[in-house]
Amino acid sequence: SSIRTSPRASFLTSSTLKCGPNFISKTSIPANLMEKGHKRASLFSIRSQQSEPKDGSVILPPTSDSEANAVTIKDWEIGRMQDEIVSSQGIRIRRRPPTGPPLHYVGPFEFRLQNEGNTPRNILEEIVWHKHTEVSKLKERRPLIALKRALENAPPVRDFIGALKASHLRTGVPALIAEVKKASPSRGVLREDFDPVQIAQAYEKGGAACLSVLTDEKYFQGSFENLEAIRNAGVKCPLLCKEFIIEAWQIYYARAKGADAILLIAAILPDLDIKYMSKICKMLGLTTLVEVHNEEEMDRVLGIDGIQLIGINNRDLESFKVDISNTKKLLDSEHRQAIHDRDIIVVGESGLFTPDDISYVQEAGVKAVLVGESIVKQSDPTKGIAGLFGKDISV
Numbered sequence: 001s002s003i004r005t006s007p008r009a010s011f012l013t014s015s016t017l018k019c020g021p022n023f024i025s026k027t028s029i030p031a032n033l034m035e036k037g038h039k040r041a042s043l044f045s046i047r048s049q050q051s052e053p054k055d056g057s058v059i060l061p062p063t064s065d066s067e068a069n070a071v072t073i074k075d076w077e078i079g080r081m082q083d084e085i086v087s088s089q090g091i092r093i094r095r096r097p098p099t100g101p102p103l104h105y106v107g108p109f110e111f112r113l114q115n116e117g118n119t120p121r122n123i124l125e126e127i128v129w130h131k132h133t134e135v136s137k138l139k140e141r142r143p144l145i146a147l148k149r150a151l152e153n154a155p156p157v158r159d160f161i162g163a164l165k166a167s168h169l170r171t172g173v174p175a176l177i178a179e180v181k182k183a184s185p186s187r188g189v190l191r192e193d194f195d196p197v198q199i200a201q202a203y204e205k206g207g208a209a210c211l212s213v214l215t216d217e218k219y220f221q222g223s224f225e226n227l228e229a230i231r232n233a234g235v236k237c238p239l240l241c242k243e244f245i246i247e248a249w250q251i252y253y254a255r256a257k258g259a260d261a262i263l264l265i266a267a268i269l270p271d272l273d274i275k276y277m278s279k280i281c282k283m284l285g286l287t288t289l290v291e292v293h294n295e296e297e298m299d300r301v302l303g304i305d306g307i308q309l310i311g312i313n314n315r316d317l318e319s320f321k322v323d324i325s326n327t328k329k330l331l332d333s334e335h336r337q338a339i340h341d342r343d344i345i346v347v348g349e350s351g352l353f354t355p356d357d358i359s360y361v362q363e364a365g366v367k368a369v370l371v372g373e374s375i376v377k378q379s380d381p382t383k384g385i386a387g388l389f390g391k392d393i394s395v
């Protein structure tokens with residue numbers, strides 16, 4: 001029997017590769033797309049394609065390796081289902097194709113096509129796809145069962161929301177979640193002499209209610225070792241693990257490393273994942289900060305029961321554009337009412353540099369702010385906090 005490929009697989013017959021039987025010559029494939037010297041092990045051989053229907057899809061016959069074929073078909077189906085669920089919720093960030101960017105083979109050559117279906121469309125998608133590979137490897141080294149055992153010796157979880165409320169009550173300004181951030185994809189390295197423990201201690205001294213610790217290595221030069229070191233150094237501020245969470249395993253890992261709160265990003269997680277992961281967090285005693293960027297995400301998240309903490313990110317994670325009026329836009333009267341009725345705390349995130357910025361988001365309705373760049377870049381981050389708020393918030 002033959003298989004009709006889904007749109008995600010139709011790159012096989014993209015304009016770059018219009019092919020029929022025995023159609024492609026090695027010379028027609030750009031050299032930078034080829035990795036030479038690989039043996040042919042194709043699941044769907046380009047040379048075996050037979051027909052090309054008018055709708056642009058293609059009928060692929062099975063290869064002789066029918067077992068591998070069946071696995072690949074299943075993978076495609078799962079991938080298609082995942083993509084359908086996320087796109088029905090307006091999520092533009094796709095999951096990494098289950099088999100990874102597909103390989104194609106021509107003669108002895110193996111290559112990947114650089115186009116829509118098999119390469120990330122923006123930095124957030126790239127981060128998520130990379131995270132998928134990274135987590136798969138980490139999980140092999142520390143399976144869930146071992147992590148669960150490690151939790152028995154993990155330090156106790158601290159009350160993240162309680163710390164935010166107490167700080168807001170004490171200072172009258174939004175409580176500060178100060179971010180331990182060495183670098184970012186949009187700004188590059190923010191601080192060369194980066195000592196995470198020293199920075200965390202300086203933030204605490206400056207009056208931060210909680211800390212956010214970036215743990216992503218590749219794009220933010222953070223690490224779980226940083227999180228663990230800050231926790232072990234006796235910093236009292238509760239810690240948010242700032243990660244791109246795509247699997248429940250990561251939550252257990254963060255808890256084992258000393259996190260008190262977890263970030264869940266609505267732009268990459270469907271509602272069902274947010275609900276499921278929030279339940280796991282609750283079971284482990286962790287707070288969840290659910291992050292939104294636009295009205296659609298805000299509506300989705302407000303439709304989920306039990307949400308206590310919502311972050312509005314002023315940075316568009318696909319384009320990097322920062323606009324603090326996003327916080328105001330998402331806290332229009334209707335949302336504000338729902339948030340008030342359910343006693344949800346809103347955190348204004350990204351692009352906050354001055355006391356005027358803080359007043360602006362406070363007026364919009366936030367009770368906490370999450371700040372990285374403007375304070376981590378100061379030679380003395382303690383003074384950086386006073387500069388940001390226009391006053392000493394440590395007293």
Ligand SMILES: O=C(O)c1ccccc1NCC(=O)[C@H](O)[C@H](O)COP(=O)(O)O
Pocket residue numbers: 123124179181184185186187313315317320349350351352370371372373374
């Ligand atoms: O900061 C980035 O460039 C970035 C790029 C892609 C995804 C996420 C990104 N940042 C994560 C954050 O949300 C910020 O680190 C956090 O809100 C603090 O922002 P800022 O005060 O502007 O450093």
